[in-house]
Amino acid sequence: MNSKVLGDLIASILECIIYLSSAEIFLSNKIKDVKPLIPKIFSFAIIYGFYDTLTFQFWDMLDLNHLRILTNILVSFILLKLILKTRFWSTMKFLIFYWFFGCLSQIIILYALMAVLKLTTNNIINNPLLLIKVALFESFSIIIPLSLHKFRIPIVTFLKKINIFMNYQRISSVTIAILLQLFLLSALIFDYTNNLTYDVNPLRFLIIILINIFIILVSLFILFRTISKTEEKVIAVSSDIMTDNLASLLNSVRSQRHDFINHVQIINSLFSAHDLDGLDAYLRQLTNDIVILNNVLKIDNPFIGALLNSKITKAESKGIDLQIEITAKLSNLQARAFDLTRILDNIINNAIEAIELNKQDEKWIKVFIKEQGPFLSVSVINPGSPPTEIEERLFEPGYTTKTGEHSGLGLYICKLLCKKLHGKLNYSITPGTETIFSIVIPKL
Structure with a gap:
């Protein structure tokens, strides 16, 4: 050697x-x-x-x-x-x-x-x-x-932002353009480095390199601006949703305060009539309602907390019992909480409308949010199931059985959002004819 x-x-x-x-x-x-x-x-x-x-x-x-x-x-x-x-x-x-x-x-x-x-x-x-x-x-x-x-x-934060917003077409295109330009520039430099003994015009090569670097810098500037504008748009829409949900939350609290006197009067009437069984049942129901509201308020993500509370209020107004069980930590969802809120909003709305449309005797919806190893698992369950012909077209864009202004894009958008979060949206029916929508996304 x-x-x-x-x-x-x-x-x-x-x-x-x-x-x-x-x-x-x-x-x-x-x-x-x-x-x-x-x-x-x-x-x-x-x-x-x-x-x-x-x-x-x-x-x-x-x-x-x-x-x-x-x-x-x-x-x-x-x-x-x-x-x-x-x-x-x-x-x-x-x-x-x-x-x-x-x-x-x-x-x-x-x-x-x-x-x-x-x-x-x-x-x-x-x-x-x-x-x-x-x-x-x-x-x-x-x-x-x-x-x-x-x-x-x-560097890592910027790459994470690119990953989060990668499904937006312009960001994806600019990112690919930058990577291709970097690869081209690397190939040019490598080729020139390995052929320095040949007759290569250094000035011409320098001009080519500078043009490539200029294109990369312009592309990076466009990428930064696009991500910044996308973040602003997401924050603005998220703020609107949060404002609407918080307004619903405040209305619910005001309603409970307004009903407080009525509750006291009913309790007093039951006590005066010595109807202890009725008093016990009424207090249990009242306590259960308060516990549900308190649990929602304690959710460690304001977007999801406000959304679920607004859905509880909506379900109660239609005589539907919305049961929520959360054992997962949601504070680390950050920007993805917005997309998860949109998914939950669509699926819970569909469950409420399905119960109303099918006139189910059982009127309940169960929402479970839990951790499964490195994944976050969300399940929305309601009684009943759609006909087979509807079931086969649930995720088809534009398909809807509802009248009015429904676009038929709700579940299709949910599927796209799950894909954006690198997760899956599954649909199944249990032997007891319960409809289950399951969402699984990475925690990080």
């Missing part, structure tokens, strides 16, 4: 160690203790180092260095999945980020060495020590911003 190959091998191993360490910091939900990963990182780094060196020699002999970057990205993806158990899209975003800035820092250090030491690219590539220095500088130039918490938080 000559010194050039040895230098390339050492450079590849060192680069891979730093690469995997930075991936652990960047892709984890929080900065963890990396000590348990050290043996794996070093073993895979050595394997990757030998692989990178051998493939470099192989593709160099075939004069197909363009294929080397593709195979290296594929191997990097496999390593990340095997070692860190990362998610597919998180891994892809990191790979694009790393390879782009890796190529950029590589060309910067090469030009710097050529300018300061008055060397050519052949001098650098054939010098093992300089090759190792290039790899170290390239890797550390990437890991430094990733390692600093103050830099990592905005």
